[in-house]
Amino acid sequence: MSIAIYIAVMAGVTYCIRVTPFAFFRKKITSKFLRSLLYYIPYAVLSAMTFPAIFYSTGNVLTSLIGTAAALLLAFLELPLIVVALAASLATWLAGLLIH
Amino acid sequence: MSRTSAFVRGMVQGIPIGLGYLSVSFGFGILAVRAGLSVTEASMISLTNLTSAGQAAGVDVIAAHGSLLEMALVQLTINIRYALMALSLSQKLDNSFTLPHRLLAAYGITDEIFAVCIAEDGKIRPSFMYGITLIAMIGWVLGTFLGAAAGQLLPASVTAALGIVLYGMFIAIIVPPSRKSGSILCVVLTAAVLSCVCKYLLPMLSSGFAVILCAVAASVMGAVLFPREEDDT
Numbered sequence: 295m296s297i298a299i300y301i302a303v304m305a306g307v308t309y310c311i312r313v314t315p316f317a318f319f320r321k322k323i324t325s326k327f328l329r330s331l332l333y334y335i336p337y338a339v340l341s342a343m344t345f346p347a348i349f350y351s352t353g354n355v356l357t358s359l360i361g362t363a364a365a366l367l368l369a370f371l372e373l374p375l376i377v378v379a380l381a382a383s384l385a386t387w388l389a390g391l392l393i394h
Numbered sequence: 395m396s397r398t399s400a401f402v403r404g405m406v407q408g409i410p411i412g413l414g415y416l417s418v419s420f421g422f423g424i425l426a427v428r429a430g431l432s433v434t435e436a437s438m439i440s441l442t443n444l445t446s447a448g449q450a451a452g453v454d455v456i457a458a459h460g461s462l463l464e465m466a467l468v469q470l471t472i473n474i475r476y477a478l479m480a481l482s483l484s485q486k487l488d489n490s491f492t493l494p495h496r497l498l499a500a501y502g503i504t505d506e507i508f509a510v511c512i513a514e515d516g517k518i519r520p521s522f523m524y525g526i527t528l529i530a531m532i533g534w535v536l537g538t539f540l541g542a543a544a545g546q547l548l549p550a551s552v553t554a555a556l557g558i559v560l561y562g563m564f565i566a567i568i569v570p571p572s573r574k575s576g577s578i579l580c581v582v583l584t585a586a587v588l589s590c591v592c593k594y595l596l597p598m599l600s601s602g603f604a605v606i607l608c609a610v611a612a613s614v615m616g617a618v619l620f621p622r623e624e625d626d627t
Contacts, residue, residue: 297435303462304452305442305463306602307469308476313500316480317493319491323485331411336512336570337578338616339475340564342608343505345586346593348561352554361555365562369569374511376410382562387555393550 352386356393359387397521404525409524412533417556418446419534420548423541425450429457438537444531448472458523475591475606479508488517488541495520502527506560509567570608577620585612 323329352358364385368378419440426436431453438448443449455465480503484496499520507526511518519617572579588608592599599607 297431297456298436300452300456300465301435301439302466304448304469305524307466308443308445308448308473309501311470312480312503313472313497314480314485314540314573315477316503317496318539319481326621327590327617329485330620330622331613332478332485333480333622334509334581334613334616335482337396337568337582337604338510338609338612339479339506340509340568341582341585341590342566342605342612344552344568347555348558348565349516351556351557351561354554356559356571359560361558362565363563365558366569369566370573372570372573373566375407375563375566376408376413376546379410379414379559380567383555383559386558387396387551390554 352390354390354393357386357389360389397519399523400519401525403506404522404527406525408507408526408529410563411510412529412561414506415530415533416537416540417559419537419555420541421553421558422446423538423543425541426453427539429453430433431456431542434621435541436542437535437539440535444501444534445473445476447623458594460608472601475505475609477610478504478507479503483508483511483518486514486518488519491518491520499523501528501624502530504530506530506563509564514573526537577616580620581612584615585609588612 347364349355349358352361361382365378365382367383425438426439439449451468452465455468465614480500483503502523507530510526511523568582572582586610589604592604592608606616
């Protein structure tokens with residue numbers, strides 16, 4: 295089968311998932327439960343995606359833990375996103391150099 | 395705020411996302427070529443899908459000559475979280491978000507772009523989302539192209555360290571609100587614990603499905619225990 299058809303199906307399904315609730319749901323949600331649920335979902339999704347995956351993100355649990363600790367500390371100090379993200383990477387890289 | 399400044403502010407917010415995507419999609423490019431795709435095909439997948447886990451799984455299906463139905467179901471399962479995010483984000487759009495804008499901007503609903511939009515004060519304008527999406531998309535497609543065309547040229551220590559960038563950004567998004575709100579902290583910790591339980595005790599769950607399960611369970615708990623009084627998001 296042509297790879298272009300696979301790509302079209304992938305892209306089509308993914309776009310439909312995004313666009314259907316985004317474009318065709320125009321009502322204001324009034325249910326307090328649903329509103330609360332939608333308010334918490336992003337934080338829950340990001341947290342579930344980060345832990346425990348971040349511990350394996352560099353291929354080495356020890357350097358990943360050091361990077362995680364750096365990110366948590368700098369995020370706690372409310373530094374900008376890019377500073378936290380790149381500092382975590384830098385800490386990981388330095389830790390890798392020290393270990394090897 | 396003017397349309398131009400919203401677009402520029404979106405592009406600035408998109409820089410960390412674009413950098414993170416560049417490093418992650420570099421790995422995707424290497425993987426796609428290994429699975430037998432051309433550099434153009436790999437780049438086209440990134441341009442039309444703009445998602446990490448779904449693309450990696452999709453390349454596996456292509457490599458295994460799976461059916462189109464399997465492809466559709468894999469994408470649906472892994473990417474269904476975008477429907478939740480899109481629904482959540484649809485509550486935060488300002489009045490200038492007409493149907494054509496919604497049809498176009500929907501392309502850019504990814505975990506990271508969603509997170510940045512949710513962290514914004516007040517309503518979201520189309521130009522703001524376009525700014526973020528443009529930079530993120532450039533990073534994602536460029537990284538894929540570079541990884542597919544020139545992978546394995548970077549030293550392993552650098553590619554390894556780049557693997558944590560996106561997660562570092564997630565942490566930067568969830569920690570500050572968790573400091574200020576006990577209910578968010580509780581939801582975030584619950585989701586993290588459930589996710590670890592899934593990973594170590596229920597390894598047969600696919601990672602995309604596990605994220606859906608953990609996030610919905612933690613959010614339902616939050617909505618039951620700490621319902622929110624009025625709209626101050």
